[in-house]
Amino acid sequence: MATAELAHETDFDGWREAARRFRLSGVEPAGARFVVVGGEASGSLFDGEGPGPSDLPRESAFTVPKAFVDVAREVMLHRSADRFDLLYRILWRLRDEPDLMKVTSDADVADALERVRNVSRAAHKMKAFVRFRLVQAPAVAGVGGEPGDVYVAWFEPAHRVLEKTAPFFVRRFANMRWSILTPEGSAFWDGEALTTGPGARPEDAPRDDEMEAFWKTYYASTFNPARLKTKTMQGEMPRRYWKNLPEASLIPELIAASRDRTETMVDRAPSAPNLKLAGAVAPDARLGGLDDGRVTSDPTELSQAIQGCRRCPLWRDATQGVCGVGPVGAKLMIVGEQPGDQEDLAGLPFVGPAGQVLDAALQEAGIDRSDVYVTNAVKHFKHEPRGQRRLHKTPNAGEVTACRWWLDQERAIVRPRLTLALGATAAFAVLNQKVAVTKTRGEPLPLPDGSRAMVTVHPSYLLRLPDEAAKARERAAFVRDLIRARGLL
Amino acid sequence: MAQLDLRKKLSVLADAAKYDASCASSGTSKRDSKGGKGLGSTEGMGICHAYTPDGRCVSLLKILLTNFCIYDCVYCINRASSNVQRARFNVDEVVELTLNFYRRNYIEGLFLSSGIIRSGDYTMEQMVLVAKKLREEHDFRGYIHLKLIPEADPKLVEQAGLYADRLSANVELPRDEAMGRFAPQKDVGVIKKAMADVRRSVEAARPQKKDRARPPKFAPAGQSTQLIIGADGAPDTEIIDRSAALYGGYGLRRVYYSAFSPIPDSSAALPLSKPPLMREHRLYQADWLMRFYGFSPPEIGEATTGGMLDLAIDPKLAWALNRRERFPVNVNTAAREDLLRVPGLGVKSVNRMISIRRYRTLRLEDVARLCRGIDKVRPFITALDWTPGGLTDAVDLRARLVPEPKAVQLSLF
Numbered sequence: 001m002a003t004a005e006l007a008h009e010t011d012f013d014g015w016r017e018a019a020r021r022f023r024l025s026g027v028e029p030a031g032a033r034f035v036v037v038g039g040e041a042s043g044s045l046f047d048g049e050g051p052g053p054s055d056l057p058r059e060s061a062f063t064v065p066k067a068f069v070d071v072a073r074e075v076m077l078h079r080s081a082d083r084f085d086l087l088y089r090i091l092w093r094l095r096d097e098p099d100l101m102k103v104t105s106d107a108d109v110a111d112a113l114e115r116v117r118n119v120s121r122a123a124h125k126m127k128a129f130v131r132f133r134l135v136q137a138p139a140v141a142g143v144g145g146e147p148g149d150v151y152v153a154w155f156e157p158a159h160r161v162l163e164k165t166a167p168f169f170v171r172r173f174a175n176m177r178w179s180i181l182t183p184e185g186s187a188f189w190d191g192e193a194l195t196t197g198p199g200a201r202p203e204d205a206p207r208d209d210e211m212e213a214f215w216k217t218y219y220a221s222t223f224n225p226a227r228l229k230t231k232t233m234q235g236e237m238p239r240r241y242w243k244n245l246p247e248a249s250l251i252p253e254l255i256a257a258s259r260d261r262t263e264t265m266v267d268r269a270p271s272a273p274n275l276k277l278a279g280a281v282a283p284d285a286r287l288g289g290l291d292d293g294r295v296t297s298d299p300t301e302l303s304q305a306i307q308g309c310r311r312c313p314l315w316r317d318a319t320q321g322v323c324g325v326g327p328v329g330a331k332l333m334i335v336g337e338q339p340g341d342q343e344d345l346a347g348l349p350f351v352g353p354a355g356q357v358l359d360a361a362l363q364e365a366g367i368d369r370s371d372v373y374v375t376n377a378v379k380h381f382k383h384e385p386r387g388q389r390r391l392h393k394t395p396n397a398g399e400v401t402a403c404r405w406w407l408d409q410e411r412a413i414v415r416p417r418l419t420l421a422l423g424a425t426a427a428f429a430v431l432n433q434k435v436a437v438t439k440t441r442g443e444p445l446p447l448p449d450g451s452r453a454m455v456t457v458h459p460s461y462l463l464r465l466p467d468e469a470a471k472a473r474e475r476a477a478f479v480r481d482l483i484r485a486r487g488l489l
Numbered sequence: 490m491a492q493l494d495l496r497k498k499l500s501v502l503a504d505a506a507k508y509d510a511s512c513a514s515s516g517t518s519k520r521d522s523k524g525g526k527g528l529g530s531t532e533g534m535g536i537c538h539a540y541t542p543d544g545r546c547v548s549l550l551k552i553l554l555t556n557f558c559i560y561d562c563v564y565c566i567n568r569a570s571s572n573v574q575r576a577r578f579n580v581d582e583v584v585e586l587t588l589n590f591y592r593r594n595y596i597e598g599l600f601l602s603s604g605i606i607r608s609g610d611y612t613m614e615q616m617v618l619v620a621k622k623l624r625e626e627h628d629f630r631g632y633i634h635l636k637l638i639p640e641a642d643p644k645l646v647e648q649a650g651l652y653a654d655r656l657s658a659n660v661e662l663p664r665d666e667a668m669g670r671f672a673p674q675k676d677v678g679v680i681k682k683a684m685a686d687v688r689r690s691v692e693a694a695r696p697q698k699k700d701r702a703r704p705p706k707f708a709p710a711g712q713s714t715q716l717i718i719g720a721d722g723a724p725d726t727e728i729i730d731r732s733a734a735l736y737g738g739y740g741l742r743r744v745y746y747s748a749f750s751p752i753p754d755s756s757a758a759l760p761l762s763k764p765p766l767m768r769e770h771r772l773y774q775a776d777w778l779m780r781f782y783g784f785s786p787p788e789i790g791e792a793t794t795g796g797m798l799d800l801a802i803d804p805k806l807a808w809a810l811n812r813r814e815r816f817p818v819n820v821n822t823a824a825r826e827d828l829l830r831v832p833g834l835g836v837k838s839v840n841r842m843i844s845i846r847r848y849r850t851l852r853l854e855d856v857a858r859l860c861r862g863i864d865k866v867r868p869f870i871t872a873l874d875w876t877p878g879g880l881t882d883a884v885d886l887r888a889r890l891v892p893e894p895k896a897v898q899l900s901l902f
Contacts, residue, residue: 229544385737
């Protein structure tokens with residue numbers, strides 16, 4: 001039996017040194033023993049003759065994956081007595097199974113990773129459950145320096161995570177002076193340096209803090225007695241921590257009173273409304289209700305009426321109705337299909353990617369966008385959610401027909417000489433019949449009110465073209481149509 | 490009116506805020522107090538500093554600035570017509586409480602909401618002032634979540650985003666039609682527009698390659714919202730659709746579901762009963778399936794009966810039992826998206842399996858070591874030493890997998 005002495009419970013360097021020596025001299029896991037000086041012996045149950053060095057070929061040096069070293073550092077902080085043996089067994093196996101650390105379903109590796117998780121959870125719970133109490137220095141032993149506010153906590157970590165976790169408190173409370181006392185060691189921060197010291201006793205920490213009464217008041221008030229889930233609470237806040245949590249003393253009475261409080265709330269008849277404040281109630285948001293049968297000659301009113309539109313279900317998942325924008329009396333009205341993602345958010349037509357294509361093309365065709373009335377055939381964004389995005393869906397004939405109510409009013413208000421429809425949906429909305437864009441594009445078409453219409457492609461079509469040559473060709477054709485439209489004004 | 494002492498105010502205004510389920514303090518930018526004059530840090534993972542017996546975590550000091558309110562939403566304890574005791578903090582009281590709690594490591598930061606007094610603008614201004622003081626006068630670098638008053642001026646929302654890590658506007662009612670009946674002073678369109686403004690500001694604050702200077706930060710932890718479950722009669726499918734639309738439309742980090750809970754001094758308009766906690770739990774599971782497992786709302790709909798999720802089993806198992814033709818999947822060869830569909834396999838265990846597959850052929854015991862319980866998984870997979878045979882298509886499979894109903898425990902207290 002080969003025995004190595006470690007200086008203390010978390011002596012990683014000592015263990016590493018010994019384990020390397022053992023492996024180089026071929027000591028099998030069953031014959032290796034790690035003992036902490038003054039601590040409990042680990043490993044085999046019988047101190048007898050274990051197997052001697054194996055007859056495997058000797059190594060002169062070896063390397064281990066970084067993943068093993070990282071895991072070993074964490075496992076070292078675990079309170080289990082057999083942690084050294086588990087790590088040595090894995091180290092031994094790495095010789096013939098260099099990929100072992102990647103096989104997280106292997107029994108040994110899974111065991112080690114489970115302990116890493118325990119340690120990590122203990123560190124996390126330490127970050128959560130340390131409760132500082134304020135004292136005026138120099139009333140505390142172990143904290144030097146000039147007097148002033150010092151915050152002291154007594155804490156009992158589930159695993160040996162004090163040193164691992166102390167830097168978190170430094171980052172969080174860099175400008176406070178604080179001490180965290182635990183049975184096995186203490187950490188001090190004086191505002192500049194972190195030092196560690198020996199273990200302490202609970203009575204070394206202050207007994208109370210004036211804020212604790214407030215904290216308990218908050219804890220009790222934020223509890224909802226109608227939702228009792230004590231198992232969830234205990235799973236996340238294990239009982240082992242309760243004795244050092246000031247708020248935990250309230251738990252029994254909160255649980256005890258919860259059922260009565262809930263039953264009282266459920267059984268009690270509704271009370272009479274409080275008339276004292278009833279006079280101060282804000283007006284209803286939708287006074288006058290929804291009037292989507294409105295006919296108006298005022299563009300602002302029209303936009304408001306569209307907000308209340310329920311003529312088809314598209315309003316439900318859209319942010320807002322997007323009304324057209326532009327001067328009354330504009331000679332040219334441009335009608336797109338529907339607002340897209342960006343238009344839906346901004347409440348304005350053609351402000352997204354397709355809008356940028358349109359703007360550039362208008363500029364090239366010598367048309368000033370501020371002279372144009374720009375709108376859409378359908379006023380609400382039809383889409384399908386896909387995670388954090390929304391995919392455009394083409395409105396159907398029913399939706400376009402329902403929305404013509406608004407388009408017709410826009411045309412009546414603006415009275416354009418030419419209405420330019422972008423794409424098939426807009427063409428259907430403007431002409432009241434389905435036409436093929438490729439066949440009718442660029443041609444002036446008479447409308448019943450004596451004005452004219454023209455059809456061309458939708459700028460989003462240009463965005464979707466895959467190859468650059470086609471893009472350039474189609475873009476030029478689009479600009480040509482716009483120039484033709486300008487000629488008709 | 491007699492002045493309430495601070496502790497009494499705290500109790501009134503924490504009680505008034507507890508019906509908001511949001512508790513997250515994660516997902517913001519990394520900060521610490523080194524080199525500053527104040528205190529606080531955020532490190533990606535939020536910390537739950539305590540748990541109350543309702544199983545909820547205490548991460549932030551969650552309070553209202555005031556529970557006076559000029560709105561009269563029937564489901565709300567703070568509605569104008571409620572007889573609840575009223576209180577109001579002043580700005581400095583909230584600032585001091587937050588700092589005092591934070592220094593003692595009770596909290597990660599502040600969650601501040603408010604009843605609406607005078608006007609939406611006035612209320613929002615007061616809340617922004619709290620955040621501004623914490624940040625600018627005290628160099629507080631912990632977490633701040635501000636509730637948005639949707640009716641407030643967008644300029645105030647812009648300011649709120651400069652100081653807060655997260656913003657939220659609560660939709661509350663899954664059904665828009667219910668809004669008119671239960672919350673007459675609210676307009677769902679206004680709430681959506683506020684969310685749209687937040688999304689646009691968040692996106693504008695993302696540094697672009699072409700930017701020379703970083704744009705100012707805006708709500709680095711994004712926005713969230715809450716839906717109340719069981720107050721307006723909306724079935725689960727409608728709630729899921731509403732959630733999907735909110736996630737897609739406004740880039741929400743979270744939709745919280747809050748089982749409608751009895752409140753003291755209730756209104757005659759809403760019958761009170763015990764909160765539907767299991768239903769709330771199933772909705773969270775369905776929400777997770779959408780966000781992390783590639784399920785679409787219609788697919789979740791397949792696992793419902795009459796628009797409601799099965800309360801006895803989780804939605805993924807319910808879906809798999811309806812789609813048995815897709816199973817069993819081979820854990821050694823199946824694609825990631827197919828493994829994610831297996832009941833009982835989480836994202837982490839699927840990722841681990843896929844990396845282990847390169848070195849070992851998985852046996853059933855390996856799978857068992859990687860997931861929480863193998864019973865639910867077994868009928869739906871094949872492994873090196875395991876095929877489920879007729880188990881996958883067994884008529885009584887659901888009955889075998891439904892957990893035994895627990896005997897109702899008598900309370901010990």
